[in-house]
Amino acid sequence: MTRTHLTYSEYINDRAVIEALRLPRQGDEWPTPPADWKPGDDWPTGGGWVHHEVLFIRTHQAFEVWFAQIIHDMHAVISEAGAYWASRGGQLDRLDFEAPTAARDETKPLDPRGFPLVAATLRQAGEQYLGDGRALLEGDGGFQAPGRLHGRGGIAAPKSASEQAEFARLLTSWTARLHCARLAVRSTLSFFDVLATLTPAEFLLFRDRLQPASGFGSIQFREIEIMLGLRELHRPKIQPDGGTDEAAPGEPSLPEGMLRPTKATPQNQFAQSFYFAQPPWGWERVAKRYREHSLRDVVYGLLNAAAEWGDGDLSASRLDEFVDLNLQASIRDYFRGSGTPLPLRGVDADGFRNAVSEVDRAMAQRETLAAAVLEMDIHRTPLTTFLDACLRLDGAIVEWRDRHIRFVEGQIGMRRGTGGGGIQYLRQTVSPRKLPYYTHGFPALWLARTFVQKRSGA
Ligand code: HEM
Structure with missing residues (x-):
């Protein structure tokens, strides 16, 4: 008889899942690896099953199922964003912060005509604290034009009502997808709690089987990191x-x-x-993600495009006001921190210059400027809501790393990992000493939070 109805099993494809979850029959043993085993061959195992090993494998499988869901949502956003850029005649920039580019090396001195408020503050501060009104404006240590690094948005602003509606619709749907991806990341944190019922001694019963593999080789986790940026x-x-x-x-x-x-x-x-x-089947997956756009490209592309559109809060006069607010705040903070009583006497010229150039360095990236200015608006827009969803997803992945580190410490302490690394290696992946684009998908969004100021009149 030909069956005409769909079964649950066919729809869910649970046969493949159940097959992957199979247990060996009583008395079965792992196959003994051949003497010439090498990476890429079948799993090199030997010896009988250990009861607790089932929980170990199940937990990793559960992670992989959720990783697939996270990839699904992230991929949808990245590919739709690429298509949106193409539909508007542009091309999304593929960022690589370590590739030498003219855009990154470019330094432009501050043009006082473009930034009259900043120029006035610099002149006055130079006069008051360094005895020279032009000292912070000119010369080697002079303030540079804010937002000079990076910056290619590549698409025109959505102008007509229907273009704007389409843009808002896309951002809203991307936000929902990343919200789902973030919750999926966070929901896997509890998997570590279940696995932590495995005692270190129980783990040691089968741990050697893994050598030299470890979660380090998770293909999907690497895809997520690369897709993040x-x-x-x-x-x-x-x-x-x-x-x-x-x-x-x-x-x-x-x-x-x-x-x-x-x-x-x-x-x-x-x-x-x-x-x-x-294994070789994973190579194409990671290489493809590496070639494709990432969420970082989308976030930075949107920030640059918003800066290029330059309307409203991102107009030249608004940016001048914004940078000036931060410059003044930084000068105030410097004197609070320096302990010099006001009115000021005997200012440490180098320290003061340094405080000003810190603002300068932070303001160098157009993406950070744009993100901070957008963030200052107390009224949320589809764009700011999307950027917030990106930052929260980024945070959830850092949280995942932290949770994994605590968990690993509880299982193997400072012992070397089966992949040859260990806690020291894992700590580096969240270390504040690393360049922020190594640990976070969207450094501009995080840095921008430092510079959000209360709006005058808000
Ligand atoms: C007893 C359980 C576990 C221990 C002792 C452990 C230990 C470690 C260690 C020491 C590393 C560093 C590389 C190495 O030396 O192997 C590592 C990396 C990693 N582990 Fe685990 N892990 C465990 C469970 C898990 C689980 C359940 C997952 C979920 C998929 C996971 C995912 C990862 C990932 C993705 C990395 C790479 C991290 C990176 O490079 O940033 N681990 N693990």
């Missing part, structure tokens, strides 16, 4: 120094953009390379 962090893993694009004899060819480590590759990069840590 952590391109610079992963460059050495996907393109190790001294690597080659030629396949090793008898191995599948490498996907575009991925390199295989060679003898010339430093040892730590070799062990961390995706080539080594992942």
Whole structure:
């Protein structure tokens, strides 16, 4: 009889899932690996099943199911954003903060005509504290034009009512997707609680089986990080120094953009390379994500576009007012921190210059400026709501890393990981000493929070 109705099982595809969740029959053993086993071959296992190992494998599988959902939502936003840019005749910039570009090296001295308020504050502060009205405006340590680095939005502002409605509709739907992705990330945190019922001694019963693999090789987790925008962090893993694009004899060819480590590759990069840590079927997945746009590209693209459109809060006069507010706040903070009683005497000229150049450095990125100014509006817009959803997702991923670190400490303490790293390695992934674009998807959004000021009259 030909069946005509759909079953739950066909729709959910649970057969494949159940197959992946299978347990060995009583008395079954892991196959003993052949003597010539090498990475990329079947899992090198041996010895009988350990009861607790089932929980260990299930937990990782559960993570992978949710990672797939997170990827699904992030991918939708990234691809729709790319299509939106294309539909408006532009192209979304593919950011790489470590690639040398003219845009990043460019320095432009402050033009007092463009920033009259900032110029007046600098002149007055120079006069008052350094005895020279032009000292902070000119010369080597002179203030640069704010927002000079990065900055290609590449699309015209949505002008007509229907264009604006379409833009708002897209942002609202992207926000909902990232909200879902964030909750999915956060919901996996409780999986660690379940796995933590495994005692260190129980873990040791089967831990050696994993060598030299670990969660470090999770293909989907790497996809999430790359899709978030952590391109610079992963460059050495996907393109190790001294690597080659030629396949090793008898191995599948490498996907575009991925390199295989060679003898010339430093040892730590070799062990961390995706080539080594992942099976060949995963290579194409990570390499593809690496070639594609990321959420960081979308966020920075939107901030740059908003700055280019330059209307309302991002008009030149608003930016002048905004930078000036921050400059004045920083000067006030400097004197509070320096302990010099007011009225001021004997200002440390270098310290003072440094305080001013800190504002200058922070204001150098147009994305940060745009994000801070947008954030100052107490009325939310579809754009600010979307940017907030991005920041929250970014935060949830850092939270995931923190939770994993606490969990790992509870399982193996300071012992080396099966992947050869350990707690020291994991702590680096959240270290404030790292460049912010290594640990966070959208550094501009986080930095902008430092500079949000109460609006005059608000
Ligand atoms: C007893 C359980 C676990 C222990 C002892 C553990 C330990 C570690 C250690 C030490 C590392 C650093 C690399 C290495 O030396 O291997 C690592 C990396 C990692 N683990 Fe775990 N882990 C455990 C469970 C999990 C689970 C359930 C997941 C969920 C998928 C996971 C995901 C990851 C990921 C994604 C990394 C790479 C982090 C990065 O490079 O930023 N781990 N783990």
